[in-house]
Amino acid sequence: MQTYSIAEVAKIFNITKYTIRHYVDTQLLTPTKNTGNGYYAFTDADLYRLYQIITFRKIGYNIAEIKTVLSQGELTDAFKFAEQKIQQQIDALLKVKADIQEIVQAQGNTQFNDIFFCEKPTRFLKKIPVDFLHHGEVDLFAASQSDYFQIDHVNYMVHRDGQIDACFPSHANDYDYQLAAGTYACMDILAADEQQLEQQVARFKRDPLIQGRLQAGNGELHGYENILKSLAYSEETVFTVEVIL
Structure with a gap:
């Protein structure tokens, strides 16, 4: 079975070793630890779980929320909820963009004191x-x-x-x-x-x-x-x- 070191995993996902250790410390990830040298060995299953964690972090979930989500067998509902959450964020950003455009347009059309x-x-x-x-x-x-x-x-x-x-x-x-x-x-x-x-x-x-x-x-x-x-x-x-x- 192929395993990977923490340095290799960090390079695969382009994240820091500190981030991976944090996920391990909070038990989001549970790789095998070599009792002799203290190094972690990450399997394909660990990498798959890390991919899930990174995805939910991008969505905006915190550590506790990810733990709850990953404890479920079926994650479809979680992703549906995440889609709604992201759409709300997109709508909010579009509103901010529209406000900014309105400010810029208002300035362009203004001649003061006339x-x-x-x-x-x-x-x-x-x-x-x-x-x-x-x-x-x-x-x-x-x-x-x-x-x-x-x-x-x-x-x-x-x-x-x-x-x-x-x-x-x-x-x-x-x-x-x-x-x-x-x-x-x-x-x-x-x-x-x-x-x-x-x-x-x-x-x-x-x-x-x-x-x-x-x-x-x-x-x-x-x-x-x-x-x-x-x-x-x-x-x-x-x-x-x-x-x-």
Whole structure:
């Protein structure tokens, strides 16, 4: 019967001898040990078992789980479950890939501090309860305890008297503000601090078109931190402000 040393097995499977010893120490592998020299001798059956172990490790099983699986006579169900597990991981990675692509695309289409126009659907906003505010700012920890709050969906309504209401997206049956569908004048602002943000918002409001809309009382300034675009910067934050035309 052909046998192999631990060094030969390590080379066959391109893994370290330490890894093989770990499988032996945890009794996942049970090769014959030469009592005279203390060396292990691995048979074809041991190599087959090691191939199974390596396969389940690639799938993501830990040592205890592999022990349980290999104690079963039939492994088909284990591989079916593993297939589902891997598909879930693939789906999660595809979602991450889509998010990354969206971030890259958003950056490619953005010109900061310039007014642009876009169509927006009808949107509904609900004021964030005072319990979730701290000195006028959203207490993210407190707000995170609610069922409706999402960190990337904080909106701000800026009134003509300077009052600012922090809001979250809502629906037609429960809202404080309705943003009508239509064409909006917008600006993406890249700011490193609050002063830069205020300067650019003031510049946006001084534009004759925007100024006319605000003074006529037909539109309120709506803004939000654009999380998707902000993710591409380590020091600055992207804010989007808009007024309906």
